[in-house]
Amino acid sequence: MVHMLRRLVAPGLALFLLFLFVRVGGGAILVNESMDLLFRLRGSMPPDQRIVIVGVDNASLQTYGQWPFARQLHAELLSHLDGAKAIAFDFLFPEAGADDATLSAALVKAPPAILAVATDGQGGLLKPSQTITGYAGVGHIETMLSGDGIVRRVDLSFRRGAPAFSVALAALTGETREEAPANNISGPRIINFYGPEGTFLTLSYRDVLVGRYPASVFAGRYVLVGAQALGLGDSHVTAFTRETPTPGIEIQANILANILNHSFIRPISWLPAALLALICFLAVFVWPLAGERRNLLLNSLLAVMIGLGALILFQWHLFFNYAQPLIFLLFAYLFYLVQELFSAAGRILHQANVLDQQLDARLQEAYQHPGSRGSRGSADSAQQGHPLLSSAGIQNHLRRLQEAAAALGLQHHFLENLLNRELPPLILWEDKSGEPIFANAAFREFWQYFAPQEGNILPDFAKFAHQVETRPAEEAVLRGTDKDYALQHFDVQVRMDSGRRFLQGRLHRLVASDIGFSGNLALLQDITEIKELERVKDEVVSIVSHELKQPLTVILGYGQMLSEDLDGTGRGYAQKICSQAERLNRMIRDFLDIARLESGRQQVKRFPFPLKRMVAEALETIQTAAEKKSIQLIQDVPERSSPYSGDEALLVHAVINLLDNAVKFSDAGTTVQVSLREERERFVLQVADQGPGIPEAERQRIFDKFQRGSHTEKDEGFGLGLHLVHQIVEGHGGTIQALAVPRGATFEISLPKENRENKTSKES
Numbered sequence: 001m002v003h004m005l006r007r008l009v010a011p012g013l014a015l016f017l018l019f020l021f022v023r024v025g026g027g028a029i030l031v032n033e034s035m036d037l038l039f040r041l042r043g044s045m046p047p048d049q050r051i052v053i054v055g056v057d058n059a060s061l062q063t064y065g066q067w068p069f070a071r072q073l074h075a076e077l078l079s080h081l082d083g084a085k086a087i088a089f090d091f092l093f094p095e096a097g098a099d100d101a102t103l104s105a106a107l108v109k110a111p112p113a114i115l116a117v118a119t120d121g122q123g124g125l126l127k128p129s130q131t132i133t134g135y136a137g138v139g140h141i142e143t144m145l146s147g148d149g150i151v152r153r154v155d156l157s158f159r160r161g162a163p164a165f166s167v168a169l170a171a172l173t174g175e176t177r178e179e180a181p182a183n184n185i186s187g188p189r190i191i192n193f194y195g196p197e198g199t200f201l202t203l204s205y206r207d208v209l210v211g212r213y214p215a216s217v218f219a220g221r222y223v224l225v226g227a228q229a230l231g232l233g234d235s236h237v238t239a240f241t242r243e244t245p246t247p248g249i250e251i252q253a254n255i256l257a258n259i260l261n262h263s264f265i266r267p268i269s270w271l272p273a274a275l276l277a278l279i280c281f282l283a284v285f286v287w288p289l290a291g292e293r294r295n296l297l298l299n300s301l302l303a304v305m306i307g308l309g310a311l312i313l314f315q316w317h318l319f320f321n322y323a324q325p326l327i328f329l330l331f332a333y334l335f336y337l338v339q340e341l342f343s344a345a346g347r348i349l350h351q352a353n354v355l356d357q358q359l360d361a362r363l364q365e366a367y368q369h370p371g372s373r374g375s376r377g378s379a380d381s382a383q384q385g386h387p388l389l390s391s392a393g394i395q396n397h398l399r400r401l402q403e404a405a406a407a408l409g410l411q412h413h414f415l416e417n418l419l420n421r422e423l424p425p426l427i428l429w430e431d432k433s434g435e436p437i438f439a440n441a442a443f444r445e446f447w448q449y450f451a452p453q454e455g456n457i458l459p460d461f462a463k464f465a466h467q468v469e470t471r472p473a474e475e476a477v478l479r480g481t482d483k484d485y486a487l488q489h490f491d492v493q494v495r496m497d498s499g500r501r502f503l504q505g506r507l508h509r510l511v512a513s514d515i516g517f518s519g520n521l522a523l524l525q526d527i528t529e530i531k532e533l534e535r536v537k538d539e540v541v542s543i544v545s546h547e548l549k550q551p552l553t554v555i556l557g558y559g560q561m562l563s564e565d566l567d568g569t570g571r572g573y574a575q576k577i578c579s580q581a582e583r584l585n586r587m588i589r590d591f592l593d594i595a596r597l598e599s600g601r602q603q604v605k606r607f608p609f610p611l612k613r614m615v616a617e618a619l620e621t622i623q624t625a626a627e628k629k630s631i632q633l634i635q636d637v638p639e640r641s642s643p644y645s646g647d648e649a650l651l652v653h654a655v656i657n658l659l660d661n662a663v664k665f666s667d668a669g670t671t672v673q674v675s676l677r678e679e680r681e682r683f684v685l686q687v688a689d690q691g692p693g694i695p696e697a698e699r700q701r702i703f704d705k706f707q708r709g710s711h712t713e714k715d716e717g718f719g720l721g722l723h724l725v726h727q728i729v730e731g732h733g734g735t736i737q738a739l740a741v742p743r744g745a746t747f748e749i750s751l752p753k754e755n756r757e758n759k760t761s762k763e764s
Contacts (some may be wrong), residue, residue, distance in 0.1 A: 004284070006339075006343075007283065007284045007285075007288055008284060009335070009339055010283050010332050010333075010335035010336035010339055011279065011280045011283040011284065011332045011335075013331070013332075013335045014328050014331035014332035014335055015276075015280075015328070017331055018324065018327065018328050018331065021327075025147070027321075027324070028146070028147060029147075029148075030321060030323040030324055030327070031321050031323075032146055032147075032148065032150070032152060033323070034310075034321060034322055034323040035152065035190070035239065035265075035319060036150075036239040038310060038311060038314045038319065039193060039239040039240060040239070040240070041311055042311065042314055042315060043195075044194060044195030044196070044199055044240075045194045045195065046194075047194050047195070047199050047200045047201070047253075047257065048194075048200075048256075048257040048260060048261060049201070049221075050085075050220070050221050050222055050260065051200055051201070051221065051222050051224065051253050051256055051257060052084075052200075052201050052202075052203065052217070052218060052221045052222070052223050052224070053200050053201065053202040053203065053223075053224050053225075053226070053228070053249055053250060053253055054077070054081075054202075054203050054204075054205055054208050054223060054224070054225045054226075055202050055203070055204065055205060055225075055226065055227070055228025055229075055247065055249060056069070056205045056225075056226070056227050056228055056229060056232065057204050057205065057206075057228045057229050058229045058231070059204055059206050059207075060204055060205040060206040060209075060229075061229055061231075063206045064206070067227075067232060068091070070097075070099055071093070071097045071098075071099040071100060071102065071103040071132075072099040072102050072103070073209065074089070074091075074103055074106070074225075075099065075102045075103045075105070075106035076106075076209060077205070077208060077209050077225065078106040078107065078109070078110040078113075079106065079109075079110075080208055080209065080211060080213075080215070080218075081110060081111065081208075081215075081218050081223050082110065082111070082215055082218075083111075083215045083216065083218050083219035083220070084110075084111045084218045084219070084220075084221055084222070084223045085111060085172075085173055085220050085221055085222055086111055086112050086113070086114070086136075086169055086172040086173055086222050086223070087110060087111055087112070087113040087114070087222075087223045087224075087225065088113065088114040088115075088116075088139070088165065088166075088168075088169045088222070088223070088224050088225065088252070089113065089114070089115050089116060089225045089226070090116050090141060090165070090224060090225065090226030090227065090234070090248060090249045090252060091115075091116060091225070091226065091227075092116055092117070092118060092126055092128075093115060093128040093129055093132055094126045094127065094128070094129060095129055096129045096130075096131040097129070097131070100129060100131035100132050101131075103132055103134075104131075104132055104133040104134045105134070106134075107132070107133070107134030107135050108133075108134035112135075112136035112137075112172045113134075113135045113136055114135065114136060114137050114138065114139050114165065114168045114169045114172065115128045115132070115135050115137075115138050115139075116138070116139065116140070116141045116165060117138045117139065117140050117141070117162050118140060118141055118142065119140070119142065119159065119160075124160065125140070125159065125160045125161075125162060127162075136172055137163075137168050137171075137172070138162050138168065139162060139163050139164055139165035139166070139167065139168030139169065140159045140160075140162045140163070140164060140165060141165045141248065141252065142155060142159065142164075143236060143248070143251065144188065145236070149237060150236075150237045150238060150239065151191070151236040151237065151238050151246075151251060152190060152191060152238070152239065153188045153189060153190055153191060154166075154188070154189055154191055154255050155187070155188050156187060156188075156189055157187055157188075164255075165252055165255075166252050166255040166256040166259055167259060169222060169224075169256060170222075170256060170259045170260060173222075189258070189264040189265075190264060190265035190266075190267065190319065191238075191251070191254055191255060191258060191264070191265070192254070192258050192263045192264055192265045192317055193238050193239055193240055193254050194254055194257060195240055196238075196240040196241050196244075196246070197240075197241055197244060197245075197246045197247065197250055198250075199250070200250060200253045200254075200257075202228065202250070203217075205225070205228075222256060224249050224252055224253055224256070225249070226247065226248060226249025226252070227247060227248065227249060228247045228249065228250075230245065230247075234247060234248040234249070235247050235248060236248060236251060238251065263317050264317065265314075265317055265318070265319045266317060266318055266319070267318075267319050267320065268313070268318055268319065268320040269320075271320040272320055272321045272322070272324045272325055275306065275325035276324070276325055276328055278302075279302075279325060279328055279329050279332055280332075282298070282299075282302075283332050283333075283336060286298070287333075287336055292337075295333070299329060299333055302329065303326055303329060306322050306325055306326055307322060307326070309322070310322035423440060423442070424442055424523065424524055424525055424526065425440065425442040425443035425445075425446045425503075425523075425524040426439070426440055426442070426443055426521065426522060426523045426524070427439040427440075427443045427458065427464075427521070427522050428510065428519055428520070428521050428522075429460065429461040429464075429519055429520045429521075429522075430517075430519050431518040431519045431520065432518075434460045434461040434462055435460055435461075436458040436459070436460065436461075437519070439458050443522075443524070444456070444458070445496075446494060446496075446503070446524065447459070449494045449495065449496050450467075450492065450494045451467065461520055464522065465488075465507070468490040468492050468505065469490060488506070488507040489504065489505060489506045489507070490504075490505045490506075490507075491503070491504050491505075492505065492524075500528075501526060501528050502526070502527050502528045502530075502531045503524045503525065503526055503527065504524070504525050504527045505522055505523065505524040505525070506522070506523055507520055507521070507522050508520070508521045508522075508523065509521075552581055552584055552588070555577065555581045556578060556581040559574050559575075559577035559578040559581060560574075560578055562574035562577070563575045563578060604646070604647045604650065604731040604732060605647045606645045606646055606647065607645065607646075607647075607648070608643035608644065608645045609643060609644065609646070609648045610641065610643055610644075611637075611641060611644050611676055611683055611685070611751075612637050612638070612639075612641065612676070613648075614648055614651055614652050614655060615635060615637050615655065615674055615676055615685070616635075616637075617652050618652055618655035618656045618659055618674075619633055619635060619659070619674065621652075621656050621659075622656060622659040622660060622663060625660065625663050625664075626663050626672065629663065629666070629667075629668045629669075630668050630669050631663055631666055631668065631669070631670055631671065631672055632670075632671045632672070633659075633671075633672055633673075633674070634671055634672070634673040634674070635673070635674045635675070636673065636674070636675035636676070637674070637675070637676045638676065638677070638678065641676070641678045641683070642678060642753070644683055644751060644753070646732050646751065647728075647731075647732070650728045650731070651728065651732070653724075653728065654724070654725040654728040654729060654749070655674075655685070655687070655749075657721045657722070657724060657725050658687040658725060658747050659672065659674070659687060660721070661689075661721060661722070661745075662687055662688075662689035662691065662745070663689075665689065665691035665692060665745070666689045666690055666691040666744070667690070667691065670689070670690040670691075671689075671690060672687070672688070672689045672690075673686075673687075673688045673689075674686070674687055675688075681752060681753055682734075682750050682751060682752045682753060683750070683751045683753070684748060684749070684750055684751075685748070685749040685751070686739075686746055686747065686748045686749075687746070687747045688741070688744060688745070688746040688747075689744045689745055689746075690743060690744040691744050691745055692744075692745075693741070693743065693744050693745050694738050694745050696740065699737070699738040699740070702722055702738055703722050703723055703725070703726040703736065704723060725747075725749075729749055729751070732751055733751075733752055734749060734750050734751040734752060735749075735750045736748065736749050736750075
């Protein structure tokens with residue numbers, strides 16, 4: 001837990017700083033600046049050729065005099081735009097004018113036109129004068145300025161009943177590819193600027209008015225008429241125009257193109273949070289395990305991928321705040337490096353202190369000689385009185401080093417005798433290289449007989465594992481795939497001077513984290529005598545399985561024939577013979593199953609299967625016996641449950657044994673219930689009957705071999721069935737118990753979903 005909390009320090013500090021930065025307003029700055037950078041990196045896009053701007057430029061002002069122009073000029077301009085699809089005037093006409101009738105007549109004859117409205121600062125709108133008629137609609141020309149005075153967004157919502165200027169224009173022709181009708185297009189949108197000023201086709205108001213352009217230039221196009229000269233004040237700074245402002249009419253052209261082409265910038269709000277989570281995952285689980293070079297390469301690649309991803313998505317009109325995860329990555333990694341630096345310094349100081357303490361401990365424990373305590377006390381006094389950089393201090397440390405060398409020599413001699421004379425064959429390999437770094441004399445002797453062609457050369461780890469054919473141990477299956485616990489074992493035979501010997505070996509992971517060493521240790525045990533005992537046991541089992549089952553089969557066959565041919569007392573005797581023969585046959589079968597489980601010749605094979613199928617198969621097997629006694633079998637099993645990984649055949653056999661006992665010891669006309677429930681970490685199966693029950697004193701030993709309950713008839717069983725069930729359940733890492741219930745007997749099997757050893761290793 002402490003180690004995990006320590007890993008959370010760097011990303012936690014980085015998140016805190018990022019939070020403070022966003023709270024003081026830096027978040028909006030990050031979004032705006034990162035978006036502007038993407039605009040400049042992407043560059044200009046081809047403008048929509050359906051849009052034409054007629055701008056009141058400086059040449060128009062010089063020709064027609066002071067602004068605003070006479071409305072008669074706007075009427076004459078409309079006569080040159082007959083072929084346009086729609087027209088929009090980015091001018092305000094709030095006051096009545098002398099030429100309003102002329103302008104109204106021109107608006108009636110011209111293509112549908114939109115006039116501009118704007119807020120008056122008092123909650124109302126500056127609408128066109130009532131003396132002007134003939135236009136198709138109005139639209140507000142409000143712009144949204146960011147905190148730095150740059151136009152990046154547009155509000156497409158209605159304002160005082162008026163739609164946005166470009167929305168109203170697009171709605172005239174119904175060509176918008178966004179939501180329709182136009183009054184559903186609302187809310188702030190990020191403008192996807194096609195380029196700097198002059199990107200869209202822009203014609204001079206004067207040139208159009210004097211007829212320099214034929215009507216075909218405007219045919220089928222949207223014509224936006226507005227101020228272009230900077231002196232008119234209708235200009236703003238955009239992402240492309242940090243130095244020269246963009247006229248408002250061209251900003252409206254960009255908005256109209258976004259509406260027509262569905263090209264507004266769409267933000268991806270969830271992606272920055274996902275990247276922050278990814279960086280936190282790297283900081284907690286990857287950086288501590290990888291080296292600094294790999295971390296630097298990994299973080300550099302991640303930063304490049306974030307930047308390239310942002311640019312690629314921007315080409316598709318998608319944007320996410322990529323600066324936020326990049327800054328978080330920088331802060332988190334810098335904090336991680338600082339934390340590692342302090343941690344390394346602390347470990348160095350701690351290790352120096354530990355080495356000094358170990359030196360004192362070795363001298364006192366492993367190298368005690370007459371007068372050593374007194375000499376150490378005087379030495380310590382001398383050291384305290386004389387620092388290291390004095391002649392007395394140097395002499396004192398040299399004396400301590402000599403004593404340490406003597407102590408280490410004594411320990412080496414002791415360990416050498418222990419390893420070579422007292423311990424069985426063992427060898428140790430270094431993990432990375434696989435080369436042997438130690439082997440005792442017993443292993444060298446074994447290897448000379450096992451691989452005489454190798455001579456005195458010790459095998460590397462790969463060669464040894466190949467020649468002895470290692471396989472996973474049972475513990476490895478239970479503990480999972482963690483390499484620190486994935487033990488391997490092997491069996492080898494070797495003919496030595498003392499005869500054929502059987503050895504069982506096991507490979508262990510050896511990790512000394514304090515010195516940074518990891519390796520593999522092979523330890524071999526002589527199991528020749530155990531093998532001999534197993535051979536004798538196998539012979540006994542063979543006798544039971546072959547020499548007893550065959551005559552039993554004959555007895556049972558003749559007994560069944562006699563029970564069919566005889567009448568009266570003779571038939572009863574014959575049926576008694578059959579009953580006892582079947583009883584003995586069950587005992588032999590259970591005995592053989594137990595022997596195979598205990599000897600390891602029958603392994604628990606783990607495959608996923610539904611426990612519901614196991615219960616159904618067991619109930620079907622016992623159904624006939626239950627019907628003979630009019631016993632009702634009830635099952636309480638969930639319709640669906642998680643698969644369980646185990647040996648289905650063995651578990652079915654165990655449940656059948658429990659059901660067979662329940663039916664056997666229950667009175668006629670009663671019920672036997674099987675229930676299954678799934679919990680978070682285990683499955684629980686219960687078999688309950690209404691028989692005589694199990695006394696409290698017998699519930700603990702009922703699962704022992706050859707133990708029968710006090711309520712059992714003397715000719716019922718041999719006390720092997722419940723022991724077999726116990727062996728099967730324990731082989732799956734589970735438990736079985738007889739519950740204390742008011743009536744009958746209830747057996748409960750608990751099967752864990754996850755082996756407790758694996759769980760313990762994970763928690764540690």
